[in-house]
Amino acid sequence: MAKQPMLKFVTVDRDMPEKRAAAERNKDFHEIYAEYAAAKAQEQAGRCSQCGVPYCQSHCPLHNNIPDWLRMTAEGRLKEAYELSQATNTFPEICGRICPQDRLCEGNCVIEQSGHGTVTIGSVEKYITDTAWAEGWVTPAKPMQERVETVGIIGAGPGGLAAADVLRRAGVQVTVYDRYDRGGGLLTYGIPGFKLEKDVVLRRIEQLEQGGVEFVMNCTVGEDIQFDELRNKHNALIIATGVYKSRDLQGPGSGATGIVRAIDYLTASNRLSFGDAVPEFDSGELNAEGKQVVVIGGGDTAMDCVRTAVRQGAKSVKCLYRRDRENMPGSQREVNNAEEEGVIFQWLSAPKGFVGDPVKGVMVQQMRLGAPDATGRQSPEEIDGAIAEEPADLVIKALGFEPEELPTLWNQEDLEVTTWGTIRAEYTTGRTAMDGVFAVGDIVRGASLVVWAIRDGRDTADAVLDYLNAAEAVAAE
Incomplete structure (x- = not known):
């Protein structure tokens, strides 16, 4: 009788891929986790309990068929595992690297609830598709039949790219327009290389190009080309711009030199990794080297900023967040990695004002958690008189993103938006009130996860x- 490859969670402990030591990894921008060896991937995939109701799958925005491709991996059927993974996820190797699995699939693993440690779903997902690339199983789209219709997609981020892939495989002629010089959106310029090395993103864009998707780069809609021109040129349009307008800080001194936006800071760092000339980095404006850095915010963007500052050689790196650790929106795994690399977190702390111009310090207001807000999270409240100055030469605002005013920028009064400024679109289809115009990703749902943008793009x-x-x-x- 063949040996049972599954249900090993009782006898085999959870084992993540080896993580490089903090003292080594905080000096470069390479990914911090090693790749599983084949035997280790099979062993860890074999810990899956194959439960009747797979909560991992139901808590994945893409509803990936996780138990089945774990079983295939455990049985050494990697090509089948890849094909099943790719059937529901356009970019599984990207999700395996950057999804907050601790909040999604792994956080809802049944064996985790029973005290045995979750299956390392994300690491196995990454291993499957990295192996598929190495073996040549990942191929460009080859439609069975070409169609005459054309679709324009505004934005080359994950939502737009996922939509482009599905449409191109159906034979539709697809053109993607993007304001940047490289595709990928925040995958390319917002997420640091230590979480997602850039060749992983660029090879997907190259695959789409080889499959017939046309990319028009350095093209800003409303300036280089008008929205109405795109509507007349294409049979349908998909808006996938994302949200890039940074939430701002208030308080005395908030306009001082040395207080910068997270998106500018991260983009500068990522451009350096491509070998681009970045004057703002060379001048020191967006360079943390030798500085006392304070990052304000508690999401994954804030984690990207603090860990980037460490790698740039900051003198000290501190993160201020107005709630406690349990109530922060970012991944706990990322917080742990940041702490290992020397970042200091100051919980229940909020900026009250800034000292100097250029900035020399942050006035930090101590907070406490009060009554829950509308989402059920406890609202932070100021503690009277509890204010102290925190030295800072560089302050990075990582307070989240808001949508740009697209109806105004594009001169489209009929493009309906919500009270939050996001495009009003039909759930699951992305249909807007304008005929033939659809919208996906963050520009519809607000700043969210890459995996949700992929889901929206496919739907x-x-x-x-x-x-x-x-x-x-x-x-x-």
Whole structure:
């Protein structure tokens, strides 16, 4: 009888891929986790309990068929595992690296609830697709039949790229427009290399190009080309711009030199990794070397900033967050990695004002948690008189992102937006009030996770195909 490859969680402990020592990894921007060896990937995949109701799958925005591809991995059927993984996820190797698995699939693993330690789902997912690339199993789109319809996609981030992939595989002619010189959006310029090395993103964009997707870069809609021109040029449009407008700080001195936006800081660092000239880094404006750095915020962007500052040689790095550790929005795994690398977290702390211009310090207000807010989280309250100055030469604002005013920028009064400024679009289809115009990702749901953008892109691409098919049927009558 063949040996049972699964249900090993009782006898085999959870074992993540080896993580480079903090003293080594905090000097470079390479990914911090090693790759599983084949035997280790099979062993860890074999810890899956194959439970009847897979909570890991139901808590994955893409509803990836996790138990089945874990079983295939445990049985050495890696090509089948990759094909099953790719069937629901356009970029599994990216999600395996950057998804907050501790909040999604792994955080809801049944064996974790029973005290045996969750299956290392993200690491196995990364291993499967990295192996697929190495073996040549990942191939460009080859539609069975070409279609004459064209679809324009505004934005080359994860949502736009996921939609482009689905549409191109269906034979649609796809053109992606993006304001930057490289595709990928925040995958390329917002997320540091120690979480997602850039060749992982660029090879996916190259794959899309080889499959027939056209990219028009350095193209800002509303300036280089008008929205109405795109509507006239294409049979359908998908808006996938993301949200790039940074939330701002208030308080005395908030306009001082040395207080910078997280997106500018991270983009400068990522551009350096490509060998680009970055004057703002060379001048010291967006360079943490030798500085006392204070990052304000508690999300994953804040974690990216503090860990980047460490690698740039900051004198000290501190993170201020107005709630406690248990109530922060960022991944706990990222917090642990940051602490290992020397970052100091000051919980229940908020900026009250800034000293000097250029900035020399942050006035830090101590907080306490009061009554829950509308989301159920406890609202932070100021503690009277509890204010202290924290020295700082560089302050990075990582308070989240808001949508740009697209109806104004694009001169489109009919483009409906919500009270939050996000585009009003139909759930699951991405349809807007404008005929033939769809929207996906953060520009619809607000700043969110990459995996949700991929889900939106795939769902909306299916809706666009339905729209094109309906139009074709009407034309044929």
